[in-house]
Amino acid sequence: MSDAPTDSGAGRQPIWTRPERGTRGPTPAHSRDAIVQAAIALADAEGLPAATMRAVATSLGTAAGSLYRYLSSRDDLLDLMTDRAIGELQPYPRPDGDWLDTMLLMARRQLALYRRHPWLLEVLHRPSGIGPQSMAWFDHCLWILEPVPSSTSAKFEAIAMMTGVVSLFARNEATGTANPFAGHDLTAYPHFAAALSRTTPPAPDQDLFERTVRSLLTGLLTPTWSRRA
Amino acid sequence: MSDAPTDSGAGRQPIWTRPERGTRGPTPAHSRDAIVQAAIALADAEGLPAATMRAVATSLGTAAGSLYRYLSSRDDLLDLMTDRAIGELQPYPRPDGDWLDTMLLMARRQLALYRRHPWLLEVLHRPSGIGPQSMAWFDHCLWILEPVPSSTSAKFEAIAMMTGVVSLFARNEATGTANPFAGHDLTAYPHFAAALSRTTPPAPDQDLFERTVRSLLTGLLTPTWSRRA
């Protein structure tokens, strides 16, 4: 019990509020941030499953067990990786101009981030408290939405939904070109077969992303009576 | 090499096209479907991580290794579980009436399915070929969308995006009431604090789900020039 790691006794609070180290003992050979950086590098290069405790430790020249002097679990590491990556979204675009345009820009930056760190998609949907960088991002979205007369909860929902839709696009991209419909007997799916047999002009749909985000945000943040007729 | 399981030599094709068993040998004590059913029961009751090979085997009164006479990997099992669950969506609503209303009904059924089988959310986003039940569902969506004059690819995108949005809602629900913003010093996030301090009327937003799905589908399937002014 006198051998508690890094969290000085009360080990159930989230990693962000826990001090990195105490005041006694030798100066550590590594740091939380160095570990997180190494893990991100591994996940970027070879995918999230490659970022095992052992692999991260090896890339830092130490052993797996040693990491637990800095983190209390692998989940902590994933949380830190996530927050550090989301920190790359800064600096944020200034919240003047049309709020929809600015939000779309935020969404675009998010999509670019997911392209840069595909493992974020696998990590993001774990039930886990969000970190300070995510808080900052959320805070900035609220700033952008300040001129919008919707309720606070509506804005929360809209931001969350936008983030989710961005992740859907990123996932669709990441799944790649291999179509998941391969290997089926199309005679059992007549409308599918008919749709495929139609002359499908390439129609790359120049900016499906923009249209989706715009229609989503206006749908969620514009009172019903001010839209349409 | 003469001990290949169930796939009779060429083991790289998807599980759905592979025969369940050959013609010789004793009649198997179990079946693919019984295994899948047991795995679903476990995942429903105790979550996906509880549905390990060992646990599934134990609940069937056998050992882990025995399952590999029926499946070639755990991924196969997850694929089969997914497809069987999606099969619960049948029978589908008749594709007459307003296509948007019918699609919304399909989305509602999907949401109910995700509530019934929360593990689907963790399983669905793996890169994996889809099964016959998913094909049938997709096919039916295309049938519903037949009166819509959009291109085939636009319909594909719209269906995929609707499915994704439904999963986002289900995930938001499943994450539960515990707010992920707990434990942060709100003075660092002024707009967040301001938004929280505002008198937030309950405003339960009676049907955010419906509004979101509707605005998404109309946004993706209605030509731009026919909307607004």
Place this chain on the structure above:
DNA sequence: GAAAACTGCTAACGTCGTTCGCAGTTTACA
């Protein structure tokens, strides 16, 4: 009737996250 193709089953392998215990180092406090 013999070979081939299956069956169930036990034991093991390798990898994973994590824990334990030990020896050494630095700080806090008498």
Place this chain on the structure above:
DNA sequence: TGTAAACTGCGAACGACGTTAGCAGTTTTC
């Protein structure tokens, strides 16, 4: 100044996981 407390790194191990190998028995094929 000295001693106890709190730390440090490290190596070995634990338990659980997915998966494989090998064996003995059973059914079909020819």
